[in-house]
Amino acid sequence: MSLSKKIALTTANLTKSFGTLIAVDNVSFTIEEGSIVGVLGPNGAGKTTMIRLITGIFELESTSQVKINSSDLTHSPKLLKKEFGIVPEVSNAFLDFSVWQNLTFAGTIYGLSKAQIKEKAQELLKRFDLENKIHDKTKTLSEGLKQRLNVCLALLHNPSIIILDEPMSGLDPFSVDIVRNQILELKREGKTILLTTHNMQEAQKVCDRVLIMNKGKIIADQSPEDLLKKIKPYTNLSFKINTLLSQEQNNELKSIFQFIELKNDQVNIVSSNPLRDIKKFNDFVEKYDLSVSNFKLIESTLEEVFIHLIKNDTLGGVGNETH
Amino acid sequence: MRHIELKTIITLTRKNFILYIKKGPVLIFGLLFPFFMLISWILGREISSDQIFIGIVSMTSFFTATAISPVILPIETREKSLERLLAAPISLVEILLGITLASTIYSFVISTIITGIFLIVYPFLLTSVIAGLMIFFGIFLMGLLGSLLALLVSAKPTDQTSDIMVLVNLVKFPLLFLGGVFIPLKDLTSYSSIINLISPLTYLTELLRGCINEISVISPGMNILILCSWIVLLFALNYVVHKKTMPKRFSEAVGGKKVMKN
The missing domain is CATH 3.30.70 (Alpha-Beta Plaits)
Structure with missing residues (x-):
């Protein structure tokens, strides 16, 4: 890890249990400013729960810590939440609100003035080609358009870290290409990006680093290239x-x-x-x-590396792949 | 940054009001149901105008107050918008207040219109300006209380509105029948009047009785004090229970299905 780059996000000892099920088990990692980090893992690995902990949706345990740009915001959930822009897997905009109503609601909640909301919303609507849908109810939009609205909602308050939960899930190849370009564009703008995905090819294409999760733990944390070189099973x-x-x-x-x-x-x-x-x-x-x-x-693909790691972890064979 | 911000609460209240006022369960349980219940109660019976006034005002207030607040969280759980709210800089207290206030305003506006019309038709019921103000204050308090009561029932982490409405009705009807709407507290035996004191609606009907010069067992001041105490207690309960059940909306059996999204 380069010493010259600033650390945008630091998490320490993230833990979450649901009854006897430990969904996230003492997870710690850092993300450099301006990088794209992918979180990969099978269903039930704890990816979404981990994101919900980082973003303050789930309350953090007393031993857990989340720092943004070296400021400890563990106990300031409102300030912490302002640092994130979240693009969920399934649209979670208010379906009976129009595109514009969703944007103004989100802007007001994030403390933007009316003028700021208008300026930023218009810029985003133009950028994501939603200008002609401004008065349409969200429930009437296609999945691809809803996903674009989600990106607008996530960027409206100019967050320092963008979190994308399965951003390519359920999208056609054309929309996948659009989303991929958007992610790379955000990186060029200097945004730090954390994304969860099942799509190994996409992770290999866009991520600077991948965290592989299984059973609530990070079992590998390296660049896709390093993982391929090291494991190549x-x-x-x-x-x-x-x-x-x-x-x-x-x-x-x-x-x-x-x-x-x-x-x-x-x-x-x-x-x-x-x-x-x-x-x-x-x-x-x-x-x-x-x-x-x-x-x-x-040659081996990240998918094969992923399967190898998960199988080894399930059989108890991985011990030294996390750093 | 403060834990509770007025601007956030107003924005949430506005959102809840716009989005949920026209939802089916709100119209059915908030307007149609009490309307037909009142009709079936009044028609063919010799009931005094005082008694009709108390019945109409208290039933309208109670039914409308318990109509919006229980449907919001199940709908927002189902549509995933609740996760958007929890990921935004909004505290649980603000979410609960946003729901409660939208429901209270809905209840207060409708109940005020009904009460106003009734008082225009039967002006002799209004004995003084103070009594009139107390009637409207009582309606407002019942709006808050009913909203909080139904919101508490909706703490069950489900995404099905019907599950919650069944539970709300299960709580609402016994409280209505015990609330002194149909039989005044003064006409009950000491044993049954003690049971009636369980229902918070009793304190509104008693307050209305006192304000229109009917015989009331409990003084208006005491009724207002007890209604306020109920509100404080219900809000505290709501906070504790919702804080506990909120994470389960994303991780446990939602709508009868085991959901553990990762």
């Missing part, structure tokens, strides 16, 4: 054999490789050691004088 090796294999040859291949899929002339091997397995496969090809084409080596 499996590589997919794909070949096309130009000769039809006999049953004996098929059986021999299955005995050599533990994870192999044979489909007609296509061979797919899931490998934890690609160099070793390529050599083994080459030996097999030479032994029977086979002709092979279309060799592909498919």
Whole structure:
């Protein structure tokens, strides 16, 4: 972590239980100013509960701490809440209010003057192409438009940290592209962004750092590139054999490789050691004088890293991937 | 930043008033229900104008006060807008006051119109200006009290309005029948009058009786004091109970389904 960058958000010992279920278990992390941090995790990992703790929706326990730009706002929930702009997964604007009524309500609640609300709301409506929907009731808007209104509502009071909860969930590829560009644009404006997502490809594309959560704990905290380099659990090796294999040859291949899929002339091997397995496969090809084409080596994705980590954590195998 | 800000409370009150005044349960339980109940009570019976006045004013006030406040939290839980409020710089006290005041204003406006019309038709009921002011003050207090009572019932962390309205009616009707609307406190035996003292509506009907020169067992001043005490007690209870149940609106069985969004 670069020492020159300011820390925008510091959380310490975040904990939340619901009866016997520990939803968030002693979570601590920091986020640098102007960075995009993704929170990944399976359903029930504690991502949303953690965000609700940070943003003051759930009351913090006495041992928990939330600092914004090094100011401890743990015990000042109103000041803390003003620092965040939240874009929820599902629209939570007032459905019977018009777009404009929602914006003026939010602006008033965040303490903006009428002139400030008018100026900022008009700017946001223009930026997110909602100008012609200003008098439409929110319930009549499409999901994509509602999501854009949510972004406007989150940005209205000029927060220092934007939190996006599953921002691409349920959106068509066109809207996903719009949201992705909006996120990157916000980063360019210097905003600090924390986003939760199930979409690993998107996280890999936009995040500077990812926190992987499971069972209420952070089990990995690194950049997507570092996670891939460090873990890289499996590589997919794909070949096309130009000769039809006999049953004996098929059986021999299955005995050599533990994870192999044979489909007609296509061979797919899931490998934890690609160099070793390529050599083994080459030996097999030479032994029977086979002709092979279309060799592909498919690199690990963040999704595979994610699955690997969650599986290992569930089996109790991860111990040193959080820093 | 202060814990309670007047501007925030006014904004919330306005929002609640605009959004929920025309909702189905509010119209049914706040206007239609008391209207038909009054009609069925009055028609075909020989009831004095004093008794009709007390019945109409107290029932209108009580029913309208308990109409808006219980529907807001279930609807906002369902539509997720409650999470928007809790994520904004708004305290729980402000949320509760915003709901209570919207409901109180709704109740006060409707009850005042009904009372005003009644007093124009039967001006002899009004004995003095002070008595008139006390009638309207009593209506205002019942608006607050009824709103807080129904809001307390809506602390159950559900997103179904019908669940709450069933509970509200379960509380409301016994209090109405024990509230001295149909049988004045003075006509009850000592045993049954003690039961009637449980209902806060008793203190409004007694206050109205005192103000129109009917025989009242409890003095107007005492009625006002008891109504105010009920309001303070209900607000404190609301704060404690809602503080406890609010997180459950996002994490426990909401609307009969197990919801644990993460």
